Amino acid sequence: MIGAGFFYDELRRRGVDFFTGVPDSLLKDFCAYISANAPPLAHVTAANEGAALALASGYHLAANKTALVYMQNSGIGNAVNPLLSLCDKDVYRIPALLLIGWRGESGVHDEPQHITQGRLTLPLLETLEVPCLVMKGEEAALSAELDEAFSALKRRGVPFALVARKGTFSPYKGAAPADGLNSMISKTLVMSREEAVEEIILSSPDDFFFCTTGMASRELYELREKHGLGRERDFLTVGSMGHASSLALGAASARPDALITCIDGDGAVLMHMGSLAIAGTRKPRGFRHIVLNNGAHDSVGGQLTAAFNIDLAGVARACGYEQTFCVNKREELRFALGAARNGPIFIEARVKKGSRQDLGRPKSSPVENKTAFMKLLCGM
Ligand SMILES: Cc1ncc(C[n+]2csc(CCOP(=O)(O)OP(=O)(O)O)c2C)c(N)n1
Numbered sequence: 219m220i221g222a223g224f225f226y227d228e229l230r231r232r233g234v235d236f237f238t239g240v241p242d243s244l245l246k247d248f249c250a251y252i253s254a255n256a257p258p259l260a261h262v263t264a265a266n267e268g269a270a271l272a273l274a275s276g277y278h279l280a281a282n283k284t285a286l287v288y289m290q291n292s293g294i295g296n297a298v299n300p301l302l303s304l305c306d307k308d309v310y311r312i313p314a315l316l317l318i319g320w321r322g323e324s325g326v327h328d329e330p331q332h333i334t335q336g337r338l339t340l341p342l343l344e345t346l347e348v349p350c351l352v353m354k355g356e357e358a359a360l361s362a363e364l365d366e367a368f369s370a371l372k373r374r375g376v377p378f379a380l381v382a383r384k385g386t387f388s389p390y391k392g393a394a395p396a397d398g399l400n401s402m403i404s405k406t407l408v409m410s411r412e413e414a415v416e417e418i419i420l421s422s423p424d425d426f427f428f429c430t431t432g433m434a435s436r437e438l439y440e441l442r443e444k445h446g447l448g449r450e451r452d453f454l455t456v457g458s459m460g461h462a463s464s465l466a467l468g469a470a471s472a473r474p475d476a477l478i479t480c481i482d483g484d485g486a487v488l489m490h491m492g493s494l495a496i497a498g499t500r501k502p503r504g505f506r507h508i509v510l511n512n513g514a515h516d517s518v519g520g521q522l523t524a525a526f527n528i529d530l531a532g533v534a535r536a537c538g539y540e541q542t543f544c545v546n547k548r549e550e551l552r553f554a555l556g557a558a559r560n561g562p563i564f565i566e567a568r569v570k571k572g573s574r575q576d577l578g579r580p581k582s583s584p585v586e587n588k589t590a591f592m593k594l595l596c597g598m
Pocket residue numbers: 240241242243290292293296411430431432433434457458459482483484485486487512514515516517518523
């Protein structure tokens with residue numbers, strides 16, 4: 219295993235002084251290290267992986283240096299456009315060092331949404347003409363690996379990817395990142411994400427739910443069991459982070475008579491925030507968008523997002539949502555959930571970080587989930 223500090227120092231030695239990306243559970247120790255140790259201006263948690271590559275490219279244009287862009291392999295899709303139409307050798311030829319967490323590696327047990335992505339990660343990079351190497355996960359091997367990466371970056375002038383398997387980085391136990399406002403707000407929060415999800419489903423027995431990627435969907439799955447409720451009203455968007463609200467909007471377009479709620483995360487809503495403008499202007503009456511805002515990418519290690527620093531409900535209002543709420547307590551959430559469904563409605567529920575230690579994972583497959591959901595929603 220490689221110490222996050224060791225990796226960081228090796229990068230710094232080679233002149234990398236700007237770090238950006240979207241966090242991944244396999245990279246969480248490295249993300250925690252840079253959050254705590256890189257100077258504030260040198261680290262940006264990006265809205266999505268394409269934006270991260272653009273940030274790194276802008277940095278290169280102004281500093282003539284190669285930046286590091288970290289991402290889960292699920293994020294390669296978001297980065298394809300800038301890879302091929304910005305950094306590519308036939309366009310602007312801009313280098314960046316990519317650090318990609320390899321979920322779903324063949325032979326390593328993982329969740330369904332990572333299997334194909336994992337199998338195709340190396341072929342996909344090859345197709346994209348992004349040279350890469352799979353890290354050995356040993357400090358002794360790192361220097362030679364970085365030599366290879368940096369000589370390719372110099373020679374070719376385009377992005378090079380380091381692919382990190384599960385267990386590449388050793389646990390980082392240093393101090394949590396200091397963000398004054400975020401930690402002040404966090405301390406005032408009383409409602410957990412799971413309590414919020416519970417309140418939502420108990421208050422809205424007739425809704426169909428599109429729930430976001432990560433722990434919210436796992437909590438929703440277990441809460442149905444706890445309350446002896448069926449799961450056929452829930453579409454668990456286990457992958458495709460940031461798209462739950464567009465899924466919900468598509469369903470609301472097909473079924474204007476139905477009550478459709480998106481349960482979103484703050485990292486997820488930030489990832490494709492333009493979707494708010496589309497929901498707000500399409501104005502589906504039965505559409506409700508709830509963002510469980512814990513100011514963090516909680517499901518993959520708790521790296522901070524920008525969501526406590528902005529007015530999410532204000533953004534939704536400006537995008538044309540008919541009614542918007544920002545709530546902190548369970549009773550306030552219950553009140554907002556009781557609002558007449560003259561949507562689109564937006565509720566920002568501020569919740570604490572963290573989840574139950576014994577939180578499980580869905581036992582049914584995504585296709586079983588979809589089939590039960592469609593059977594109830596469109597009677598097929
Ligand atoms: C495109 C893409 N990038 C990154 C990930 C890894 N990932 C899974 S869940 C998650 C965090 C989601 O954060 P948020 O929406 O705030 O919900 P929370 O986990 O805080 O409940 C991330 C980054 C992913 N699944 N897909």
